[in-house]
Amino acid sequence: KNQVEQSPQSLIILEGKNCTLQCNYTVSPFSNLRWYKQDTGRGPVSLTIMTFSENTKSNGRYTATLDADTKQSSLHITASQLSDSASYICVVSGQAGTALIFGKGTTLSVSS
Amino acid sequence: NAGVTQTPKFQVLKTGQSMTLQCAQDMNHNSMYWYRQDPGMGLRLIYYSASEGTTDKGEVPNGYNVSRLNKREFSLRLESAAPSQTSVYFCASRSGGSGANVLTFGAGSRLTVL
Numbered sequence: 192k193n194q195v196e197q198s199p200q201s202l203i204i205l206e207g208k209n210c211t212l213q214c215n216y217t218v219s220p221f222s223n224l225r226w227y228k229q230d231t232g233r234g235p236v237s238l239t240i241m242t243f244s245e246n247t248k249s250n251g252r253y254t255a256t257l258d259a260d261t262k263q264s265s266l267h268i269t270a271s272q273l274s275d276s277a278s279y280i281c282v283v284s285g286q287a288g289t290a291l292i293f294g295k296g297t298t299l300s301v302s303s
Numbered sequence: 304n305a306g307v308t309q310t311p312k313f314q315v316l317k318t319g320q321s322m323t324l325q326c327a328q329d330m331n332h333n334s335m336y337w338y339r340q341d342p343g344m345g346l347r348l349i350y351y352s353a354s355e356g357t358t359d360k361g362e363v364p365n366g367y368n369v370s371r372l373n374k375r376e377f378s379l380r381l382e383s384a385a386p387s388q389t390s391v392y393f394c395a396s397r398s399g400g401s402g403a404n405v406l407t408f409g410a411g412s413r414l415t416v417l
Contacts (some may be wrong), residue, residue, distance in 0.1 A: 222403070223403055225405070227406075232410075232411070233410055233411070234307070234393050234395070234408025234409050234410050234411055235346075235393075235406075235408050236408070237405045237406070240403065240405070242403070280345070280346070282406075284403070290348065290361075290362075291348075291406075293345045293346045293347075294345060295343065295344065295345035296345060
């Protein structure tokens with residue numbers, strides 16, 4: 192069964208600290224993996240997309256990694272800010288025409 | 304650009320009442336989607352429309368109907384609301400069915416069924 196598992200479920204860190212969120216998937220065949228950020232009361236917004244051939248991609252303070260062999264991705268946030276407080280959702284896409292598989296998300300709280 | 308606009312933002316219904324959630328996008332996207340989001344469940348697909356004139360069931364379609372009115376608009380109807388349909392509903396669109404195309408989400412509609 193195609194599944195996407197995210198960990199941890201929730202995380203609290205101090206402002207300025209780094210953190211890493213994990214996403215493990217069993218989707219096969221694999222096409223791409225996208226990380227979304229969802230602020231409270233808003234819809235998810237895409238942060239980055241990882242395709243099969245990509246290992247690392249950065250978007251400002253956000254760095255995503257992908258290991259297609261172990262079917263794992265991580266989202267690393269550097270020098271966290273209060274505005275990083277949100278849910279982060281991992282979404283995996285199979286080959287064309289297949290459904291998107293959503294993880295349940297990791298809720299990040301950044302405190303001052 | 305407005306992106307994806309959903310109305311209403313909040314709604315309270317009594318069991319058995321009906322209502323329609325409206326969604327419109329101004330990005331000329333072909334595909335549109337309705338999701339529901341519940342605590343601990345993540346986003347689940349209710350219905351989608353790959354192109355104007357077509358609709359298909361998603362993971363949790365029971366109790367819902369949809370209409371792709373034109374390329375811009377995709378509505379979700381609850382004919383007889385039940386407490387189990389209390390949720391936050393998100394409309395989304397993207398340019399095509401490929402997973403590489405990013406989903407653009409609306410701000411959500413919070414529905415409470417008493």
